[in-house]
Amino acid sequence: MKNFLLIFLLSLSFSTGINEVYSWDSEAAKFFPLAVGNQWSYNLISRGGNPIPCYPNNQYNYIITITGDTVFNGHKYYKFSNGDRLRIDSVSMNVYKFLGQGECMIDSLLAKKNNQVNSCKLAGVITDTSLVLFAGENRRATKIQGIGYSRRLLYGIGEYYYGGCELGSGFDQQLNGCIINGVQYGQMLGLNNISNELPSHFTLFQNYPNPFNPATKIKFAVSGTSAAQTTLAVYNVLGHEVSVLVNQQLQPGTYEADWDASAYPSGVYYYKLESGSFTETKKMVLIK
Numbered sequence: 001m002k003n004f005l006l007i008f009l010l011s012l013s014f015s016t017g018i019n020e021v022y023s024w025d026s027e028a029a030k031f032f033p034l035a036v037g038n039q040w041s042y043n044l045i046s047r048g049g050n051p052i053p054c055y056p057n058n059q060y061n062y063i064i065t066i067t068g069d070t071v072f073n074g075h076k077y078y079k080f081s082n083g084d085r086l087r088i089d090s091v092s093m094n095v096y097k098f099l100g101q102g103e104c105m106i107d108s109l110l111a112k113k114n115n116q117v118n119s120c121k122l123a124g125v126i127t128d129t130s131l132v133l134f135a136g137e138n139r140r141a142t143k144i145q146g147i148g149y150s151r152r153l154l155y156g157i158g159e160y161y162y163g164g165c166e167l168g169s170g171f172d173q174q175l176n177g178c179i180i181n182g183v184q185y186g187q188m189l190g191l192n193n194i195s196n197e198l199p200s201h202f203t204l205f206q207n208y209p210n211p212f213n214p215a216t217k218i219k220f221a222v223s224g225t226s227a228a229q230t231t232l233a234v235y236n237v238l239g240h241e242v243s244v245l246v247n248q249q250l251q252p253g254t255y256e257a258d259w260d261a262s263a264y265p266s267g268v269y270y271y272k273l274e275s276g277s278f279t280e281t282k283k284m285v286l287i288k
Helices: 004-014
Strands: 039-048 056-070 075-080 086-087 096-098 103-108 124-128 131-134 137-145 148-152 158-166 169-180 183-186 192-195 215-222 228-235 243-248 253-261 267-275 278-286
Touching: 039 158, 056 192, 056 243, 075 096, 096 253, 131 215, 137 158, 215 228, 215 267, 243 253
Parallel strands: none
Antiparallel strands: 039 056, 039 169, 056 075, 075 086, 086 096, 096 103, 124 137, 131 137, 137 148, 148 158, 158 169, 169 183, 192 253, 215 253, 228 243, 228 267, 267 278
16 A cells, blocks of 8 residues: 555656646735736837837837626636636636637746746747836836747736837837736826727817916717727927827727826817728817
8 A cells, every 4th residue: 555655646746746736825916916906007119120120119108907807718807908818727826818719828927937827928938037227116026028029927917018120110008007906006196997888979078277387188989889090199280290198999988098298398289080981180288
């Protein structure tokens, strides 16, 4: 009996030696905090190849919110306002994205420095685990370096950076701020989906406050039955575009965008909404 037990234990150790069996790791989970109501504000810079490869050509802020949760195929996924459905596997601590008929791994929260991460979002190697200063505090971080692109996760925060450039084009997505479990870190700037109720028509509201110094909010409603390419841009009195606040596909709903005009002079500005075939422009006044 003792020999049988010894053989059983040895076989178990060999069978799990390569693919280790893990259980829920609350510390690792803090690199990807999933809870309904959590929000992240990002600054997104797109980089184009004309006329200078990888040169910044567009910039705006936006907000991603965990709006709820749902169950698919026996797994609980958290629903994000950008359409993603994500979960952390309680055994492997891998982060998975629901794809309709299946799922793919986008992160491995237990990966260590020099480990290969075969993610469908960014396959690469963990190259750095040093501290990063964010919102006045040095935080543990992990950096995944792929071909031309990299990602960085912060402990207690989530995705801090994602971007790079390859073949002349790319993007940089940097965290402005976030709200995690009701606590705000950094600045919350960008587009916020304030209602998913279907508007009966497109609307561009007057910004508020107006006049303003230095920041204002612009609310608008996107109508229809499906997502529409939507742009919200700011122009000076000469008609020159000075800032793009929104440039993405938006589902029908009501949104609010922030514009921080700290870097711009006092004067009259115009903001223009284009969504599908709808176009409208309104005036606002910056007074410093």
